Amino acid sequence: MKFAVEERAGYTEVTAQGRLNMVGAPLLKAAVSDALESGHKLLVLNLGETEFMDSSGLGALVGCLKAARQAGGDLRIANVGEQVQMVLKLTSIDRILTPYPAVEDAYRNA
Amino acid sequence: MRHVIVRAVATLTVLTGANYILWRWEASVNWDVWWIALPLVVAETYSLIDVALFAITVWRVPAHRVPPTPPEGLRVDVFITTYDEDPELVLTTVSAAQAIRYPHRTWILDDGARTALSAEAERIGVGYVSRGEEWHGKPRHAKAGNLNNALEQTQGEFILILDADQVPTPEILDRTLGYFNDRRVAFVQTPQWFGNVPESDPLGSQAPLFYGPIQRGKDGWNAAFFCGSNGILRREALMQLGLTGYVGDIERRVRRALVAGRQAVHSARRRPGAEDPKVAALLASVDEALAEGSRRLAAGASIGDATFAVQSTVDAAVRALVAQDLELVTADAAALIAEFSAGIAAESGARHRAEARPADLAAAVERLAARDLSPLGALESVRDVLDQVSVERLHEAQPIMPLSTISVTEDMSTSMRLHAAGWRSVYHDELLAVGLAPEDLPSMLSQRMRWAQGTVQVMLQENPLTMRGLSWGQRLMYFGTMWSYLSGFAAVVYFAGPLVYLLAGVLPVQALNVDFFSHFVPFMVLNQAMFLIVANGARTWRGQQYNLALFPTWIRACTSAAANVWFGRPLDFVVTPKPREESQRENQRQRSGRHALRLVWPQGVFAAGLAIACIVGAARWILGLATDVGTVVNVGWAVFDLTLLSVLVGAARYQGFHTQTGGEEER
Numbered sequence: 001m002k003f004a005v006e007e008r009a010g011y012t013e014v015t016a017q018g019r020l021n022m023v024g025a026p027l028l029k030a031a032v033s034d035a036l037e038s039g040h041k042l043l044v045l046n047l048g049e050t051e052f053m054d055s056s057g058l059g060a061l062v063g064c065l066k067a068a069r070q071a072g073g074d075l076r077i078a079n080v081g082e083q084v085q086m087v088l089k090l091t092s093i094d095r096i097l098t099p100y101p102a103v104e105d106a107y108r109n110a
Numbered sequence: 111m112r113h114v115i116v117r118a119v120a121t122l123t124v125l126t127g128a129n130y131i132l133w134r135w136e137a138s139v140n141w142d143v144w145w146i147a148l149p150l151v152v153a154e155t156y157s158l159i160d161v162a163l164f165a166i167t168v169w170r171v172p173a174h175r176v177p178p179t180p181p182e183g184l185r186v187d188v189f190i191t192t193y194d195e196d197p198e199l200v201l202t203t204v205s206a207a208q209a210i211r212y213p214h215r216t217w218i219l220d221d222g223a224r225t226a227l228s229a230e231a232e233r234i235g236v237g238y239v240s241r242g243e244e245w246h247g248k249p250r251h252a253k254a255g256n257l258n259n260a261l262e263q264t265q266g267e268f269i270l271i272l273d274a275d276q277v278p279t280p281e282i283l284d285r286t287l288g289y290f291n292d293r294r295v296a297f298v299q300t301p302q303w304f305g306n307v308p309e310s311d312p313l314g315s316q317a318p319l320f321y322g323p324i325q326r327g328k329d330g331w332n333a334a335f336f337c338g339s340n341g342i343l344r345r346e347a348l349m350q351l352g353l354t355g356y357v358g359d360i361e362r363r364v365r366r367a368l369v370a371g372r373q374a375v376h377s378a379r380r381r382p383g384a385e386d387p388k389v390a391a392l393l394a395s396v397d398e399a400l401a402e403g404s405r406r407l408a409a410g411a412s413i414g415d416a417t418f419a420v421q422s423t424v425d426a427a428v429r430a431l432v433a434q435d436l437e438l439v440t441a442d443a444a445a446l447i448a449e450f451s452a453g454i455a456a457e458s459g460a461r462h463r464a465e466a467r468p469a470d471l472a473a474a475v476e477r478l479a480a481r482d483l484s485p486l487g488a489l490e491s492v493r494d495v496l497d498q499v500s501v502e503r504l505h506e507a508q509p510i511m512p513l514s515t516i517s518v519t520e521d522m523s524t525s526m527r528l529h530a531a532g533w534r535s536v537y538h539d540e541l542l543a544v545g546l547a548p549e550d551l552p553s554m555l556s557q558r559m560r561w562a563q564g565t566v567q568v569m570l571q572e573n574p575l576t577m578r579g580l581s582w583g584q585r586l587m588y589f590g591t592m593w594s595y596l597s598g599f600a601a602v603v604y605f606a607g608p609l610v611y612l613l614a615g616v617l618p619v620q621a622l623n624v625d626f627f628s629h630f631v632p633f634m635v636l637n638q639a640m641f642l643i644v645a646n647g648a649r650t651w652r653g654q655q656y657n658l659a660l661f662p663t664w665i666r667a668c669t670s671a672a673a674n675v676w677f678g679r680p681l682d683f684v685v686t687p688k689p690r691e692e693s694q695r696e697n698q699r700q701r702s703g704r705h706a707l708r709l710v711w712p713q714g715v716f717a718a719g720l721a722i723a724c725i726v727g728a729a730r731w732i733l734g735l736a737t738d739v740g741t742v743v744n745v746g747w748a749v750f751d752l753t754l755l756s757v758l759v760g761a762a763r764y765q766g767f768h769t770q771t772g773g774e775e776e777r
Contacts, residue, residue: 022185025265059510066503066509069421090350094412096356
């Protein structure tokens with residue numbers, strides 16, 4: 001998995017590229033925790049280039065959400081592909097994490 | 111052919127049984143002595159249902175399964191769970207685990223957090239996991255917590271779970287992983303068998319009926335269950351359970367907290383302390399924030415968005431309050447505000463408040479209502495309420511809990527949830543690990559107590575008969591296991607039956623005549639025949655003896671589990687003690703005799719009563735006070751009861767396992 005962290009207007013975009021499974025999960029957690037530690041509080045995870053996600057990947061999302069909230073910030077997800085959309089629905093995680101269509105939308109209502 | 115015989119006998123057993131029980135209720139209850147007649151007919155009905163559930167279980171025993179060949183390159187972790195077992199025993203299992211042929215990584219899951227074991231793990235090159243900081247002050251959930259903690263820290267796609275004493279064979283993974291070629295299979299269970307048990311099996315440790323026809327029969331209904339050890343699980347399935355459990359829990363809590371939180375704020379606003387304008391403003395903004403949270407949820411927003419909105423609105427109000435009033439910013443207040451702003455359970459906050467943290471909403475609301483409403487007090491109270499409006503599952507060490515934590519038998523509960531979620535399971539009936547059974551009566555009793563308590567806990571919280579997603583076959587299979595643990599109550603009645611006749615001439619049935627025997631005997635004979643055919647040579651007598659002889663254990667398990675589920679009383683959970691170290695063993699030996707007798711006194715009282723009853727009954731017969739048939743039947747019944755109870759004599763005197771040469775068994 002590859003991650004890119006970029007500062008945007010009012011939030012920070014984290015792009016996750018690759019397969020978010022049990023191997024990718026700890027890498028995502030590390031990337032988000034690094035971003036939080038270097039002071040980025042409001043994060044948007046861009047999943048446009050995440051080809052695949054399983055339950056371990058979803059578990060990592062929840063872990064990252066907890067970490068962000070505890071750092072006084074938030075984590076949102078955007079630009080979600082079809083497969084990811086499906087697993088979000090299947091496990092009802094979309095009841096907790098709204099998948100925003102585009103990265104810019106994530107904090108529009110905040 | 112075997113199939114046909116089993117089904118024919120099972121059908122006839124249930125039919126003759128139904129015929130007998132209907133006749134009992136309709137025509138033969140001696141209502142003059144209803145106080146024994148009614149319990150007896152109820153107990154008999156209970157037993158008939160038990161027999162019927164057994165018949166359904168063995169209805170579909172599949173042919174022995176031939177495991178498919180697993181593909182190469184699966185990522186497999188082997189978890190060895192330990193709490194306080196002798197490190198030497200753990201390391202024996204570890205080195206056998208390292209010798210498992212299919213490539214894998216071995217982990218010690220040490221809930222005892224022993225540094226020596228950790229160092230040894232590093233030396234021999236296996237992984238070592240124990241609980242981290244995040245578990246401090248949170249519920250530990252025993253073995254389920256230990257496994258959940260390890261799942262969080264490892265990445266294997268498949269996980270073989272072994273108790274510390276279960277020594278695996280090298281081919282255990284080769285023989286089981288292939289079943290996962292079917293992507294719907296969530297777990298594969300293999301039998302448990304114990305190497306430190308003599309032929310006579312005085313403690314009834316081996317469970318040939320359970321790990322034979324019963325689990326295989328359940329497998330036929332896709333309802334075999336995971337037994338905590340010697341099973342392989344698919345991570346994906348467990349994680350899915352963890353996720354849906356998380357979402358359900360958060361939804362429930364947040365919705366409840368939004369409503370209860372507002373009620374608490376409303377009552378706080380009516381109190382005299384709330385006249386302080388700063389307090390009033392704070393409470394008003396919290397009220398508004400909670401209302402906004404509910405509105406957002408109603409409008410279809412996710413819980414993440416709604417809770418974030420609530421938290422940030424309140425956060426802003428707190429900041430405004432502080433900015434307005436510099437006086438408030440004493441050192442104390444500054445710290446509190448910093449903590450508040452840094453999020454609900456910032457590290458320092460969690461430590462600082464570990465003891466005081468309310469475990470649930472009720473406590474938070476209580477605090478808000480009771481606390482004096484100085485601006486600082488209000489701030490603190492509001493935070494307690496807001497803790498509940500969060501997605502972080504702060505009352506638990508980790509938000510995702512894949513293994514069920516509602517019961518001390520996490521294995522059965524987890525299996526049932528997996529089946530309800532549509533996953534499949536496999537029971538592979540081949541001995542692929544050898545374990546160590548408890549070696550004295552007290553340890554054995556505490557182990558059985560735990561199994562029974564855990565099963566009843568699950569039944570009272572997630573009744574399989576009403577659980578969505580299970581097929582009717584699966585419902586009956588789980589229910590059958592739970593039902594069998596109610597046998598303690600029936601056993602008391604079966605012991606009381608001959609007592610009341612032989613001592614007082616009270617007969618709970620109207621007459622012991624031809625009518626009675628013609629209804630009862632066919633059922634009894636067929637029932638025994640079914641048992642024999644199904645057992646197919648396995649020794650099941652010990653199991654039958656213990657089923658009835660341990661009635662006080664089963665009864666206490668039911669009452670303590672009910673008190674736990676309904677009133678939150680602790681179960682006094684104990685880990686099954688494994689065979690002791692040499693030095694402790696001598697000690698144990700001296701203690702066990704006396705100790706053991708104290709633990710089985712109710713059985714002793716019944717046994718003495720039955721023996722006396724036989725003598726009194728004989729005397730009454732000689733004096734012409736009792737009939738021939740009544741005396742013979744009841745003495746026979748009493749002798750049968752005594753034979754069942756006699757198993758405890760051997761158990762209490764059992765001194766632990768010795769090899770045939772008479773030496774101490776190597777451990």
